[in-house]
Amino acid sequence: MSPAMTMPEAFRLERTAEHAYQGPFEPGPPPAHDVVFGGQILAQMIMASALDHGDGAKEVKSLHVVFPRPARLSEPIEYHVEPMHDGRTFGSDTVTCLQGGRIMARGVVLTTADEPDFIRHAAVAPPAVPGPDDLPAAGIDGRVVPGAEARPVGGGHVWTRWPGGPDPSARVNDVSAVAVHQGVLAWATDGYLIGAAFARHPGHDESEAHRSIATGVVSHTISFHDRFDTRQWLLMANESVWAGRGRAHGRCDVFDRQGRLVATCTQDAMIRSAG
Secondary structure (H helix, E strand, O other): OOHHHOOOHHHOOEEEEOOEEEOOOOOOOOOOOOOOOHHHHHHHHHHHHHHHHOOOOOEEEEEEEEOOOOOOOOOOOEEEEEEEEEOOOEEEEEEEEEEOOEEEEEEEEEEEOOOOOOOOOOOOOOOOOOOHHHOOOOOOOOOOOOOOEEEEEEOOEEEEEOOOOOOOOOEEOOEEHHHHHHHHHHHHHOOOHHHHHHOOOOOOOHHHEOOOEEEEEEEEEEEEOOOOOOOOOEEEEEEEEEEEOOEEEEEEEEEEOOOOEEEEEEEEEEEEEOO
8 A cells, every 4th residue: 555545635734834734625515514523623633733843753642622613614624833842852732723714623732752661550441342353344434534444332432443544653744654543543532422421311312413402522632642553443432421511521541452551532522402
């Protein structure tokens, strides 16, 4: 597979000015819901930060994003990167997502250089669930990168992989492949925690979203711990830990097939009556 085929099309940002990038835009009639999936914005922010630095000397440690407005599929998306710090060990950027000059989302990216272990532990273990080979192949799931697979286990847990990914040690389109894998996983973590909240309340489900129930992610934080390869199956263990007052809070622990904890994320969402 050539390097040109190892990056999702949505990750191919165009540099428009210093510290400024534009996400892929294909004009045409909008779909039923003219809203950009939040996971795409998470991934594109990681790519904008990676492109802005270019050398790949650091990788993303964490990304925290607030979504004040929904971005539209029918308009181009711009990303402005504001470097805050670029030291020997840590770096940080503010990445702003804009449409028509209005802020749709803003994120803080913390980057880090690799260092040897001083101490090491993981305080959570993967849930006892069937492996991906024991589950039926699912159809297209719009909550993961196009071309990726998602196999729900039940109880909010989902196996996912993106077979088209690059070797994690490679460089792809002027960025480290580590950033590509981080973007693929960040995209996938955004879409299941609202469903995990509904799973605790029989009689409601995500099919009511944008109809009788108004839902939306308002903030999302992901931290990367160990390196991983999204060509291999990863388990997203999703849990809704609190809901009330029109909001829901969830967390997701991500494990590889060997049981290593490779990432964690938390999310605050809106869930309220649309009436």
